[in-house]
Each structure stands twice: as C-alpha cells, then as structure tokens.
Amino acid sequence: MSYLAVGFSGKCIRIISVRDNKEINLISEIETFQMFNFEVSKYHNNPAVITELGEKISSVIKNKGEYSGKVSVSLDSNIFFINTIPYEDSGNLQNTENAIKWDLTNYFSSSGNEFNVNYIKLHNPDLPPGIKSLLVLALSEKSLEFFKKVMSAAELEPGLIDIDHFSIDTVINEINSDFFKNNNVTVIGCKRNKIEYSRYSNGNLYDYNFFYFRDNTFEQEVSKEKQKICLGNPDKLFLYGEDYSEYLKNEISSEADSSKIEVLNPLTPAKQLNENNRQYNGLYNYGYRFVPVLSTALKSIANR
Known part of the structure; x- marks a missing residue:
C-alpha cells in the first residue's frame, strides 16, 4: 500500500x-x-x-x-496568518480561545470566525510565571x-x-533517529521571499520568527538576522525549502559551527528513505524542497 x-x-x-x-x-x-x-x-x-x-x-x-x-x-x-500572543495560563480553554479571537480582530475587520484556527503553546522559559505564549496559526475558510x-x-x-x-520534525526523526526529541534544534525554512525559523528544546517548540527578503536583498537581510537565527547555541540547525537553502547555510556558517548545520535531503542515496534514486530524474539533488510533503506522507503512515 x-x-x-x-x-x-x-x-x-x-x-x-x-x-x-x-x-x-x-x-x-x-x-x-x-x-x-x-x-x-x-x-x-x-x-x-x-x-x-x-x-x-x-x-x-x-x-x-x-x-x-x-x-x-x-x-x-505563507498561506496562514501566524502570530505570537501572550496569554495568562489559567487552564481555561475559553479564555485561550477568547485571547485568539481578540488578536484576530486586531488584524481583520470581522470577529475571526472566518478562520480555521489552531495554536501551539510555546515553552518559553524567559516569560514570567503564569504568562505563556501562543503561536496562533489561522487558515482562512x-x-x-x-x-x-x-x-x-x-x-x-x-x-x-x-x-x-511545523511538520519537519517527522523527517528529522526519521533520518536522525529521535535526535529532534533529545537535543536543542533550530529548524530553518527558506521560502522564495521569506526565512522562518523555529527553536526547539527536547522536542518542545519555544520560539518562532521570520523575516522577508527580495532577490536583491537576500544577503543584506540575512546578515542582519543571522545572529538571531543561531541564538541559543543549538546542537543542530536543519534547513529545508527552496534553492536559497544552500546559500543560507553558507551565510550563517559564520555564526554557528558548520558541522552543526545540515541542509536536509532525505532523497540522497545515503539516506534510508531512498532505495532507488534513478527514478527521481535528478530531483534527489534537491531533496530539501520535498521535506515538508515527505513529512506529511510519513505522518499518514504513522497514523494508519
């Protein structure tokens, strides 16, 4: 099957x-x-x-x-509205939902009911006791x-x-055998106009950020942001996304040990997911583009 x-x-x-x-x-x-x-x-x-x-x-x-x-x-x-908001961790689900709706009304004219909303509780140790952060992920209906x-x-x-x-951990764990769950990891997504990065500690997300760039401002924007990308002395930085991924690896190597930076490619012959690379017609050189969709396919197998 x-x-x-x-x-x-x-x-x-x-x-x-x-x-x-x-x-x-x-x-x-x-x-x-x-x-x-x-x-x-x-x-x-x-x-x-x-x-x-x-x-x-x-x-x-x-x-x-x-x-x-x-x-x-x-x-x-990029299809989603994504924002980080503080909330009081009272354990009351209704309070959490109200905080999210209030945040959406700050950006959109309606009540926010036209969005399919999910959220991730961030495990940020720097916040005061009782105050937490939510990463709001809203998809328009x-x-x-x-x-x-x-x-x-x-x-x-x-x-x-x-x-x-937010699905990349599936491929990381498949290739690196639970490395994601037991280390400090930064996941970096390189889109055509945007770099986004998430920091995890022992599998728990505690920070998410992003910045935009244009083709002619890539190096300039990365130069301003690369210290933030590499904050926290992560055990590993995993990159995926578009063809800028390889360039980004070179740019941030001045801020992090290059041996800790990996452009994910689950399609190369050395990886266990690939048993016959001839059928890929050269795409196996660009496996970093396929990390998200492969992660989603692997989740389906895990949930079968």
Whole structure:
C-alpha cells in the first residue's frame, strides 16, 4: 500500500508517494502560474484556476486506486496568518480561545470566525510565571475551501492538512533517529521571499520568527538576522525549502559551527528513505524542497 501527499509551496506543487516500508515510489514537482500564499483565498470560487491545478495534479497521479485512503496535504506557511500572543495560563480553554479571537480582530475587520484556527503553546522559559505564549496559526475558510476544491478537481479526497514548517520534525526523526526529541534544534525554512525559523528544546517548540527578503536583498537581510537565527547555541540547525537553502547555510556558517548545520535531503542515496534514486530524474539533488510533503506522507503512515 502507498501513501500519497501533495504539497503546495510558493508556485510549486510537489507530490510524493511512500510505501509502507517507507520507500518512495513517486516524486514529482510541478511549476504553476499560481502563488500559494495568503491571497489564495480569493480564488476559492474561480473554476478556471481550480480546474487547471487539479488537472496538473491528476496528470502525475495515474493509478489513484493504489493509494491508501485520503491524501495528505502540506500547505506553505505563507498561506496562514501566524502570530505570537501572550496569554495568562489559567487552564481555561475559553479564555485561550477568547485571547485568539481578540488578536484576530486586531488584524481583520470581522470577529475571526472566518478562520480555521489552531495554536501551539510555546515553552518559553524567559516569560514570567503564569504568562505563556501562543503561536496562533489561522487558515482562512476560503483558502481551505480552495484547496479542497483543487483536490476534488484532481479526483482526490484530502485528509490530513499540515503546515509545512511545523511538520519537519517527522523527517528529522526519521533520518536522525529521535535526535529532534533529545537535543536543542533550530529548524530553518527558506521560502522564495521569506526565512522562518523555529527553536526547539527536547522536542518542545519555544520560539518562532521570520523575516522577508527580495532577490536583491537576500544577503543584506540575512546578515542582519543571522545572529538571531543561531541564538541559543543549538546542537543542530536543519534547513529545508527552496534553492536559497544552500546559500543560507553558507551565510550563517559564520555564526554557528558548520558541522552543526545540515541542509536536509532525505532523497540522497545515503539516506534510508531512498532505495532507488534513478527514478527521481535528478530531483534527489534537491531533496530539501520535498521535506515538508515527505513529512506529511510519513505522518499518514504513522497514523494508519
């Protein structure tokens, strides 16, 4: 049985299929006209866009009957509204939800009910007793509807919907055998216009930050931020994302021991996930692009 995942990131759709034994048996990357970001919600009722994207996905996936159940979906974090807010840790769920809604109304005119909201409690040791931080992850209902329609146009039923940046630990643990759970780790995502980084201690997220850049300001922006990226003397810094990932590794090596910096590539011949790299048509050199969608596929196997 195979487990299929479809990832939407930047202007790319990435597709991967993994067998029960974690062998990859399908991998593909499709360039599209569509930027998958926060503005994608405006296409939720655009049949031309939805149909074209669905057809692109369907053209890659020939034998839909060989896949197990619903298809997992990985979404670019740029599609979400993400914000860190303080809250009083009273243990009252209603108070937490009210704090999130209040935060959303500061940015959007309505009550926030048009968002599908999740949150992560940050384990930040620097905050005063009783005060915690929440990382709010809000997906517009219209954006969610858009991706469901795209999957339907591809004759696929979506199941697990993941945020790319916050699923990377699955691949890290697969390759590094629980390293993520037992060390201080920084995960760095390199998007086409944005660098985001999360700090973890023994598997617990305690900090998330990001900054934007343009093609002609990449080195300048990284130079200003690289000290922050490498704060806390992490045991390892893992990078993934677009082609800027390799450049970013070189840029931050002045702030961290280069032996601690790894551009994740689960497709190289040395990694256990790849048993026959010939089928990847050269994509195995760029495995860092596929880390989020592979993480989502592996979660489906774990949850079977």
